[in-house]
Amino acid sequence: xxxxxxxxxxxxxxxxxxxxxxxxxxxxxxxxxxxxxxxxxxxxxxxxxxxxxxxxxxxxxxxxxxxxxxxxxxxxxxxxxxxxxxxxxxxxxxxxxxxxxxxxxxxxxxxxxxxxxxxxxxxxxxxxxxxxxxxxxxxxxxxxxxxxxxxxxxxxxxxxxxxxxxxxxxxxxxxxxxxxxxxxxxxxxxxxxxxxxxxxxxxxxxxxxxxxxxxxxxxxxxxxxxxxxxxxxxxxxxxxxxxxxxxxxxxxxxxxxxxxxxxxxxxxxxxxxxxxxxxxxxxxxxxxxxxxxxxxxxxxxxxxxxxxxxxxxxxxxxxxxxxxxxxxxxxxxxxxxxxxxxxxxxxxxxxxxxxxxxxxxxxxxxxxxxxxxxxxxxxxxxxxxxxxxxxxxxxxxxxxxxxxxxxxxxxxxxxxxxxxxxxxxxxxxxxxxxxxxxxxxxxxxxxxxxxxxxxxxxxxxxxxxxxxxxxxxxxxxxxxxxxxxxxxxxxxxxxxxxxxxxxxxxxxxxxxxxxxxxxxxxxxxxxxxxxxxxxxxxxxxxxxxxxxxxxxxxxxxxxxxxxxxxxxxxxxxxxxxxxxxxxxxxxxxxxxxxxxxxxxxxxxxxxxxxxxxxxxxxxxxxxxxxxxxxxxxxxxxxxxxxxxxxxxxxxxxxxxxxxxxxxxxxxxxxxx
Numbered sequence: 001x002x003x004x005x006x007x008x009x010x011x012x013x014x015x016x017x018x019x020x021x022x023x024x025x026x027x028x029x030x031x032x033x034x035x036x037x038x039x040x041x042x043x044x045x046x047x048x049x050x051x052x053x054x055x056x057x058x059x060x061x062x063x064x065x066x067x068x069x070x071x072x073x074x075x076x077x078x079x080x081x082x083x084x085x086x087x088x089x090x091x092x093x094x095x096x097x098x099x100x101x102x103x104x105x106x107x108x109x110x111x112x113x114x115x116x117x118x119x120x121x122x123x124x125x126x127x128x129x130x131x132x133x134x135x136x137x138x139x140x141x142x143x144x145x146x147x148x149x150x151x152x153x154x155x156x157x158x159x160x161x162x163x164x165x166x167x168x169x170x171x172x173x174x175x176x177x178x179x180x181x182x183x184x185x186x187x188x189x190x191x192x193x194x195x196x197x198x199x200x201x202x203x204x205x206x207x208x209x210x211x212x213x214x215x216x217x218x219x220x221x222x223x224x225x226x227x228x229x230x231x232x233x234x235x236x237x238x239x240x241x242x243x244x245x246x247x248x249x250x251x252x253x254x255x256x257x258x259x260x261x262x263x264x265x266x267x268x269x270x271x272x273x274x275x276x277x278x279x280x281x282x283x284x285x286x287x288x289x290x291x292x293x294x295x296x297x298x299x300x301x302x303x304x305x306x307x308x309x310x311x312x313x314x315x316x317x318x319x320x321x322x323x324x325x326x327x328x329x330x331x332x333x334x335x336x337x338x339x340x341x342x343x344x345x346x347x348x349x350x351x352x353x354x355x356x357x358x359x360x361x362x363x364x365x366x367x368x369x370x371x372x373x374x375x376x377x378x379x380x381x382x383x384x385x386x387x388x389x390x391x392x393x394x395x396x397x398x399x400x401x402x403x404x405x406x407x408x409x410x411x412x413x414x415x416x417x418x419x420x421x422x423x424x425x426x427x428x429x430x431x432x433x434x435x436x437x438x439x440x441x442x443x444x445x446x447x448x449x450x451x452x453x454x455x456x457x458x459x460x461x462x463x464x465x466x467x468x469x470x471x472x473x474x475x476x477x478x479x480x481x482x483x484x485x486x487x488x489x490x491x492x493x494x495x496x497x498x499x500x501x502x503x504x505x506x507x508x509x510x511x512x513x514x515x516x517x518x519x520x521x522x523x524x525x526x527x528x529x530x531x532x533x534x535x536x537x538x539x540x541x542x543x544x545x546x547x548x549x550x551x552x553x554x555x556x557x558x559x560x561x562x563x564x565x566x567x568x569x570x571x572x573x574x575x576x577x578x579x580x581x582x583x584x585x586x587x588x589x590x591x592x593x594x595x596x597x598x599x600x601x602x603x604x605x606x607x608x609x610x611x612x613x614x615x616x617x618x619x620x621x622x623x624x625x626x627x628x629x630x631x632x633x634x635x636x637x638x639x640x641x642x643x644x645x646x647x648x649x650x651x652x653x654x655x656x657x658x659x660x661x662x663x664x665x666x667x668x669x670x671x672x
Contacts, residue, residue: 133429
């Protein structure tokens with residue numbers, strides 16, 4: 001909560017009346033939704049969107065547009081109303097289909113559905129974290145590309161937040177970093193209405209929110225009357241004047257303002273107002289038009305297309321001058337920010353890197369192989385921006401060209417501190433902004449802290465790379481609190497997430513290359529703490545790694561079984577193959593670094609790798625359930641369906657029976 005001063009009621013007019021009417025009518029027609037926030041924030045939205053927001057509805061992806069995030073995403077009709085009124089390609093028919101199947105107006109804003117939606121919000125707190133990432137991306141790109149007299153990156157990030165967003169712990173993680181980084185172009189409007197779904201928040205939210213944000217290093221503007229346009233205007237001017245601190249504008253509002261019998265209560269938060277209250281609201285705010293009808297003069301007052309076209313045209317003139325003065329950075333800006341493409345010689349670079357790695361044939365931990373891959377790829381990709389949650393020396397995410405992002409200037413490496421959830425969500429914001437490819441790192445076990453941000457990354461199909469090290473009981477003495485058992489398996493279950501668990505240096509580098517190249521979804525790269533042996537391959541086998549699973553070592557004679565392995569357990573499978581061969585039993589070893597990618601291959605390829613009729617054994621030092629789809633109920637899976645123990649890694653693998661001998665015995669049990 002903010003301080004205790006009360007909100008003054010609004011002076012109703014047709015401009016804000018359009019927002020209120022569209023919100024209450026769409027929610028009523030859908031039979032569900034949240035009219036309270038749109039009605040309570042109508043004046044804030046009107047001042048921001050009509051007087052300050054730099055955008056072009058005719059080109060929603062214009063690079064130097066301001067970013068707007070509705071972190072309290074349950075109030076989605078506010079955003080849909082704004083997009084429709086200002087001239088985006090979101091016709092009134094889509095607002096009539098609010099919350100209906102395949103509409104562009106789902107219950108919460110969904111990135112990629114309607115033009116102008118900058119991020120998917122709904123899980124509270126993540127929108128403000130995304131906004132921090134967007135503002136950071138703007139700052140980093142501005143430091144890299146702007147030149148004296150030529151400012152081509154210069155936009156702001158605006159975000160609406162509610163009480164629920166600020167109750168969520170992720171708001172602390174992200175907003176404390178925003179203050180540390182001095183994100184002066186980030187402005188958050190706090191809808192301080194004192195209401196959540198359960199009612200008045202005094203029983204569960206008594207924080208002194210302004211003091212909290214002041215402690216983060218934000219400029220805080222207290223007790224702004226959120227229904228007074230001139231007070232809001234003055235607060236925005238104050239926010240703009242401070243270039244070194246993000247700003248929190250604490251707006252006193254009445255939830256559901258305009259609904260005379262329900263406003264100010266939780267009754268307007270998450271349910272339709274009802275026909276009687278809507279009729280009363282129409283009379284109360286002076287709105288005489290039928291549902292979904294907006295008068296032409298109101299539409300004209302909102303229409304931002306002409307002004308947006310001027311903004312973009314002015315920027316195009318600036319960029320043309322920039323191109324003439326600085327052709328090389330302009331070409332790089334076009335490649336990365338405008339076109340979103342990798343360097344034209346990227347494939348050749350990857351092949352050269354793989355050849356060097358194969359020549360070295362190193363036996364090292366795959367986390368070290370990951371660092372080597374970063375070292376090889378990052379100089380080619382200035383858009384690669386990394387970070388770790390206070391584990392850089394363990395995750396091995398630093399490289400020789402890493403430059404820390406701080407309060408001044410740009411950089412390409414972010415020290416997030418112990419903030420796994422905030423880190424992942426900020427990374428999502430960086431990816432959403434464009435022009436940068438973020439990677440974020442922690443121990444695989446602590447992917448749990450970041451879990452919903454990983455899911456949101458997959459839901460939005462973002463190019464973010466999640467680096468997870470210490471990927472099994474192989475981390476040893478830190479014990480079961482740090483030993484992931486079910487994490488890799490559950491990451492594989494996230495729709496759209498590609499999970500890679502490489503077995504050596506070559507697979508690690510290719511996992512990185514595939515993640516970088518993947519523009520339509522995130523990747524999780526899971527690396528070992530312990531050393532893993534290099535596996536020799538032909539050129540064809542190296543190429544086949546990209547297919548997620550491939551024959552690493554075929555049987556000397558006619559195969560009697562297939563052993564499938566991933567990550568550190570590939571070495572066990574290879575040792576078992578040799579032991580079985582010594583007994584005259586030929587088996588095929590399949591390395592499957594990414595089940596997700598393998599499952600997308602055509603049926604003929606999958607059958608070629610895993611021939612029908614051959615018994616199968618799978619081995620991975622983790623949860624076993626997911627492997628039965630490859631081995632069948634009649635097959636065997638060697639893994640771990642309990643928590644680990646604290647001991648040296650070698651002892652743990654023996655103790656839990658994840659050994660080459662166990663693979664040998666499993667194969668024999670199937671063929672005898």
